[in-house]
Amino acid sequence: MPKRTERLPMPTQPADERIENFEEVNLGFTADLAQAEAKRCIQCKKPKCVEGCPVNVKIPEFIAQIVEGEYVEAGRILKETNNLPAICGRVCPQEEQCEKLCILGKRGEPVAIGRLERFAADCEREQGGDMTVERPSRPGKVAIVGSGPAGLTCAADLAIRGFDVTMFEALHAPGGVLMYGIPEFRLPKQIVQTEVNYVLSLGVTLEKNVIIGRTLTIDDLFKQGFQAVFLGTGAGLPKFMNIPGENLNGVYSANEWLTRVNLMKAYDFPCWDTPVKPGSRVAVVGGGNVAMDAVRCARRLGAEKASIVYRRSRQEMPARAEEVEHAEHEGIEFHMLTNPLRVLGDDKGWVTGMECIRMELGEPDASGRRRPVPIEGSEFIMPVDIAVMALGTSPNPIVATTTTGLDTERWGGLIADETGLTSRPGVWAGGDAVTGAATVIEAMGAGKKAAEAIACYLETL
Amino acid sequence: MYRIRKRQDLSDIIKLLVVDAPLIAEKAEPGQFIILRVRDQGERIPLTIADFDREKGQITLVFQIVGLTTELLAQLEEGDSLLDLVGPLGQPAHLPESGRVACIAGGVGVAPLYPKAKALYQAGVEVITIIGARDKGLLVMTDMMDAVSTQMHLCTDDGSLGYHGFVSGRLQELLDAGEQFDEVVAIGPLPMMRATVEVTRPLGLKTWVSLNPIMVDGTGMCGACRVSVGDKTQFACVDGPMFDGHLVDFAEAMRRNQMYLPEEEKSLHHCRCRGGISHA
Ligand SMILES: Cc1cc2nc3c(=O)[nH]c(=O)nc-3n(C[C@H](O)[C@H](O)[C@H](O)COP(=O)(O)OP(=O)(O)OC[C@H]3O[C@@H](n4cnc5c(N)ncnc54)[C@H](O)[C@@H]3O)c2cc1C
Ligand code: FES
Numbered sequence: 087m088p089k090r091t092e093r094l095p096m097p098t099q100p101a102d103e104r105i106e107n108f109e110e111v112n113l114g115f116t117a118d119l120a121q122a123e124a125k126r127c128i129q130c131k132k133p134k135c136v137e138g139c140p141v142n143v144k145i146p147e148f149i150a151q152i153v154e155g156e157y158v159e160a161g162r163i164l165k166e167t168n169n170l171p172a173i174c175g176r177v178c179p180q181e182e183q184c185e186k187l188c189i190l191g192k193r194g195e196p197v198a199i200g201r202l203e204r205f206a207a208d209c210e211r212e213q214g215g216d217m218t219v220e221r222p223s224r225p226g227k228v229a230i231v232g233s234g235p236a237g238l239t240c241a242a243d244l245a246i247r248g249f250d251v252t253m254f255e256a257l258h259a260p261g262g263v264l265m266y267g268i269p270e271f272r273l274p275k276q277i278v279q280t281e282v283n284y285v286l287s288l289g290v291t292l293e294k295n296v297i298i299g300r301t302l303t304i305d306d307l308f309k310q311g312f313q314a315v316f317l318g319t320g321a322g323l324p325k326f327m328n329i330p331g332e333n334l335n336g337v338y339s340a341n342e343w344l345t346r347v348n349l350m351k352a353y354d355f356p357c358w359d360t361p362v363k364p365g366s367r368v369a370v371v372g373g374g375n376v377a378m379d380a381v382r383c384a385r386r387l388g389a390e391k392a393s394i395v396y397r398r399s400r401q402e403m404p405a406r407a408e409e410v411e412h413a414e415h416e417g418i419e420f421h422m423l424t425n426p427l428r429v430l431g432d433d434k435g436w437v438t439g440m441e442c443i444r445m446e447l448g449e450p451d452a453s454g455r456r457r458p459v460p461i462e463g464s465e466f467i468m469p470v471d472i473a474v475m476a477l478g479t480s481p482n483p484i485v486a487t488t489t490t491g492l493d494t495e496r497w498g499g500l501i502a503d504e505t506g507l508t509s510r511p512g513v514w515a516g517g518d519a520v521t522g523a524a525t526v527i528e529a530m531g532a533g534k535k536a537a538e539a540i541a542c543y544l545e546t547l
Numbered sequence: 548m549y550r551i552r553k554r555q556d557l558s559d560i561i562k563l564l565v566v567d568a569p570l571i572a573e574k575a576e577p578g579q580f581i582i583l584r585v586r587d588q589g590e591r592i593p594l595t596i597a598d599f600d601r602e603k604g605q606i607t608l609v610f611q612i613v614g615l616t617t618e619l620l621a622q623l624e625e626g627d628s629l630l631d632l633v634g635p636l637g638q639p640a641h642l643p644e645s646g647r648v649a650c651i652a653g654g655v656g657v658a659p660l661y662p663k664a665k666a667l668y669q670a671g672v673e674v675i676t677i678i679g680a681r682d683k684g685l686l687v688m689t690d691m692m693d694a695v696s697t698q699m700h701l702c703t704d705d706g707s708l709g710y711h712g713f714v715s716g717r718l719q720e721l722l723d724a725g726e727q728f729d730e731v732v733a734i735g736p737l738p739m740m741r742a743t744v745e746v747t748r749p750l751g752l753k754t755w756v757s758l759n760p761i762m763v764d765g766t767g768m769c770g771a772c773r774v775s776v777g778d779k780t781q782f783a784c785v786d787g788p789m790f791d792g793h794l795v796d797f798a799e800a801m802r803r804n805q806m807y808l809p810e811e812e813k814s815l816h817h818c819r820c821r822g823g824i825s826h827a
Contacts, residue, residue, distance in 0.1 A: 256766055258631040295631050295632060301574065322768040332780070333799055335806045341769045355813075359588055361811075
């Protein structure tokens, strides 16, 4: 029987229903769908897809187990190289990684690796029961700063090797962006908690409400007997446009907007105590995953009009393809090649609109994308009552400014070599703190590499 | 963790808590604050560290009941614990080590003022304290302040105790009478701080204020706490909370602080309806 050239679609909650709730949009493959999709994989001898994965998940192997009907086993294979598969199956930009290199993509559509990953990880989580991992016990005490994907991965890998690992987190909940940034409808917090609990079950100690650089310094950690430190502090500092009116009531950074909605569950206000202003005409400025999440939250909070305002064109938008598509189905408006000049307000200081200008694409800039240039005289006013700035983030300087001997780039990124080692002996770093805002899986890859290097280092002590 | 060792009613609506927080007590400096949560669904709210004892590993918090979280906080008893407590946050105050400083507080602003007055006094600075409140029942921590002040001036809006009028009025009187200060520290409600900086502005007298905007994380991550100081936007949680009062845009700070007033009402009402608050 000739193989299908198309992949099987992901079942979703219908768009008109899902904009009324914060439940997951993607419903996941059924066993039948998973089997049918898994059978498309031709089990390459030299699988390209694995090279495209920053943690080299054994893709053909886990897919073969799905074909066999061994779903839990498929999930265990994922966990051999990826401690957080249920998360990656949901949020990785597979189209730019494993799936991009899939051989089937040459003639038709690549295998839906991400959807299969999610399926296997969910089966393992729900039916797999506790996996008892044999842990040797080794001398060596490591402090992990930050509990996002980089910190979690580094912690898990070191704990599996038998080291004594403590993870420090500034917020009251672990998970980093997975908890405070990515919304429930894309990544249910219950799943994040289960994956975090798995990491803790490996013997990692979690200390919440500890800000390294404030509550304790890196020097304190060494004094307390930690022999190595991993910094997975992310890129949490929001950028603003520095245009007039940005401090009006009703202008949010995407970080504040999403933290209120996701971490503090403002969508369930007043059952949860933290409020957010829902808005009826919401404009989100930006074109990345963060902007998509912010605007789709706005829609679910009840905005009649929820728009993306982006200064480049559709092709340049860095957001995951699936998110843009989902946003479109949900009635999000896209104002491409548009840039805000100032935010307008009423006499009480509340936002009433944004003055914007139309842009056109000029010559390519340093990023290789065509530089947007304003079209003179094309200014217009867009009526909005809430504006959310999703313009990117940079690393928080708290650790760098309170630690001697830790070199940073001018934009705040920690400088580290390919193993993650910083300029300070005994201190490694990885994830967004080093690269600037990137992806979950790259942060995990960096955590993994650093764990290896730290393990080697501890053996030599 | 974060166990409440002592709880005291300073007035009907102003409470004092001494809490176990060894790591925070170890690092705290005058001017810094903490963020706490009382329950799982709870908000994160900032409170200034009113005092700290490194040896006992304890910090003192003083707060006025203004909304749901402070109302829930007021219900906790000795032996109970806070759910979350993180700090110390913000920049320590830059305080002079000699000279003469007017320390001025309105209402519960006396709590954040106290650690600064104490540090100044212990450094040998002459501390001229002016504290005021609506009426004498709301004038709190006067004994504590007295112990770290060279001179004390009490004021009430209704004249029920001390000077009849605002603290800014009392400051103006002292200046008119020829009193000299090297610096002024003024902490309290925004209108009180604004009135005080207007008194000192014509004299070019350096005046520090402590801002208390709405915050979420307290580490520079969200920008909820942004304030305009001079022509710059600053994040009060990491750049402040103390700023040069002559540069602060008070009008903006006031309207930003009122952003969620209707929601705060709703939140309180919702909780009361569910019996979440025993006494109102
Ligand atoms: C809204 C949003 C949507 C996204 N969507 C996607 C997506 O779909 N797919 C994808 O691959 N990527 C996505 N990303 C990017 C991805 O989430 C990040 O690249 C990834 O989380 C980075 O991981 P990290 O571990 O380096 O840092 P983070 O996840 O940022 O975690 C850092 C942690 O360190 C803590 N911390 C910081 N400083 C300190 C300190 N001094 N002391 C103690 N703790 C500290 C922080 O509180 C935080 O918990 C998204 C990001 C956002 C904001
Ligand atoms: S409170 Fe979030 S940045 Fe200051």
